[in-house]
Amino acid sequence: MSRPLPAGATIGILGGGQLGRMLSVAAARLGYRTHIYEPAANPPAGDVAHRVTTAGYDDLPALGDFARSVDIVTYEFENIPTSALDALEAQCPIHPNRRALAISQDRLIEKAFLHDLGIATAPFAAVDDAGDLAEALDEIGTPSILKTRRLGYDGKGQARLDSTGDAAAALAAISGAPAILEGFIDFSREVSVIAARSLSGEVTAFDPGENVHRAGILRTTTIPARLSEAQRTDAVFLAGRILNALKYVGVMGVEFFVTRKGLIVNEIAPRVHNSGHWTQNGCAVDQFEQHIRAIAGWPLGDGARHADVVMENLIGDDIDRVPAIAREANAAIHLYGKAEARPGRKMGHVNRIVRR
């Protein structure tokens, strides 16, 4: 067992959004300070952090100063430029590790990694040009979806194909970027597992949650998910295999499709995950603290839930419902301190505790 990070040490967090904010509070609860690195001014995490650096990911001197001021570095999002990681890693450890980041940054590498582990995914094929796409359509058919390998946002970088005749338009829609074609999955529901692996290799997972998306954005997570006992065990087991294969340290979110043929991994996120917010009000140790425990060399919390929870994201104008939600019994409100409620912007969430 590694020596834990000493009390009063500083954890650097790349990204100052709501995930960084909630990580910062959890770090404080375990006696640590945080230093937030974020290009945008007045980040949500800055309201609850010891220190904030406002600088871009291309500002290597600022990254160096940041890394020298902290004891370890973690992150709240996966699209960190390689050059920034190089600059940081020269000064101090980064958890989760770069392999996890590299895999989650590229849909093709992610799918190939899962495939090599023998874990089921949607059928996929690499597409770099029109010839590749024609071959991929032969193999996978339609309906299918062409996605850039590197992450787009808000459904950008994706194009649906309902017939082979859509090929040219789909390639144009993603501007010919390196891509993969994914077959559509016929699934009954989507669930996710928030799992953690410690520095000493201990692995644990919270109970799977059932997710509902709208317009590509998570709306609700319900605990427990409607899964058979075998499916539940399978989901946790698959998440554990992914963490172990990566020698991962920290919390990971693993999204699954539930199909008639079993569980299929949709995607992995090498960080705390929106579908794990329910743990704040359902568990003694929430996902944010679990992540800090993992990267700081603590034993993991046991993850057992003491209450059922339905988590609802407050997106855009949903923030106007807060006064009504504040009058509900058993509703725990978590706002992110964002000034402007733009459409699609995550402004907060509510954990509704279901008494058992």
Add this chain to the structure above:
Amino acid sequence: MSRPLPAGATIGILGGGQLGRMLSVAAARLGYRTHIYEPAANPPAGDVAHRVTTAGYDDLPALGDFARSVDIVTYEFENIPTSALDALEAQCPIHPNRRALAISQDRLIEKAFLHDLGIATAPFAAVDDAGDLAEALDEIGTPSILKTRRLGYDGKGQARLDSTGDAAAALAAISGAPAILEGFIDFSREVSVIAARSLSGEVTAFDPGENVHRAGILRTTTIPARLSEAQRTDAVFLAGRILNALKYVGVMGVEFFVTRKGLIVNEIAPRVHNSGHWTQNGCAVDQFEQHIRAIAGWPLGDGARHADVVMENLIGDDIDRVPAIAREANAAIHLYGKAEARPGRKMGHVNRIVRR
């Protein structure tokens, strides 16, 4: 119903200790920023606050700047000098109000206030000199305890009298400061109620907790307290009467002795209270959020508990037990980020969730 403080507003908190720290986190969760005012450098609350001012309570220019930078002011402790309150109140509202502070700052005024409300307390009498003490001993007898009217710390400013012969020594022990003599109470247990009153006059209370002290310091609070249904109702009702009588806004801790003749109020604290820390893991809305809701013009949370909890304070060397506690199931750890573990110093607490 008053208009709530708008999202993004700043709440000023006098005092940067652990109560200020946990208030700051709760304020952020409701979308507010905090500005901590604290004489000592590197206060625990500073790790989770938007801004910190390090200045004394006699620094009137600093107090003025602080008050102008915030929308409302609250506090985490009751011994704020009157001159500081005057300087602040000239700029912005302070909750809870000054009457509550004045009462809790002076044991005689507090006892007289409760007596006027018809609420039972220990027998008491004002003692300004040896003549008063002789009269008070005639009336109250021994064993009894001579306490300075203004708060001492760690049992300072108190002297026990086992016979009238102890009078001179007791007066000397408190250096002849204005005092009260209190009769000893024969009680079976101590319980406390954490109650809240909103800007619109709504009152609510969390379930009473049962407190165990050692060497004058709270060690554990157990929820639920061992009380009859009548005692439970009585405790909550008495707390509500106190809040209403003061037109109080915010959270108050009311400590009771349970005696054969009924409940006796030991003392009131016009702030969040150590015996309410259990609410962090037992309720959807904890005492810190309840206080912020009250002073920010929100509706109060309903205070119902979804789990039983035993709260244990981690005092001084208790901090060395954290690695073992971290391995317990259902133990929620809350550390305060204090660098040095001095004897008697509150370093953190653990909420052990008891599944129901």
